Amino acid sequence: MAILLQNLVARPPSLNNLxxxxxxLIACDIIEDGMSDYTEEELLADWQRPGFNLETDAWVITxxxxxxxxxxxxxxCDYTSINMRVRVHPExxxxxxxxxxxxxxxxxxxxxxRKAPSGLRIVLQSPVSSGNLEARNLLEQEGYIPVR
Known part of the structure; x- marks a missing residue:
């Protein structure tokens, strides 16, 4: 499914987008932390983790x-901890x-x-650098609570 914003499209990534x-991700790291050692191999490993489906579990905005x-x-990995990573190019x-x-x-x-067994405490987390005020503000405006 593609979603249109003004001059932008949301869609699943492909391996060609690696x-x-x-x-x-490197550009975001550099702005937030001053450096990055993130690699294509790490991202590929993320995309190939068990249970991860690139077509339904990830999106790019182009x-x-x-x-x-x-x-x-x-x-x-186990329905008790759900992880989100959301990144926008600094420009x-x-x-x-x-x-x-x-x-x-x-x-x-x-x-x-919906797939988690009933009665479990579920945590939805999105790691954000302390230097990324835009992301922190967005998450807090949406009701997320910062945890260190």
Missing amino acids: SDVTRL TTKGQIVGFADVWS SLGRGIGTLLLRLAEHKARQYL
């Missing part, structure tokens, strides 16, 4: 020219990209919740 998504400006993925902040990616990730997280 390098571009890695570059996006410009009409095909440039990837946002990425999100969701995974859970594309403030366009609603992070909000859309968060909505897509939350929709997938709800699917995990």
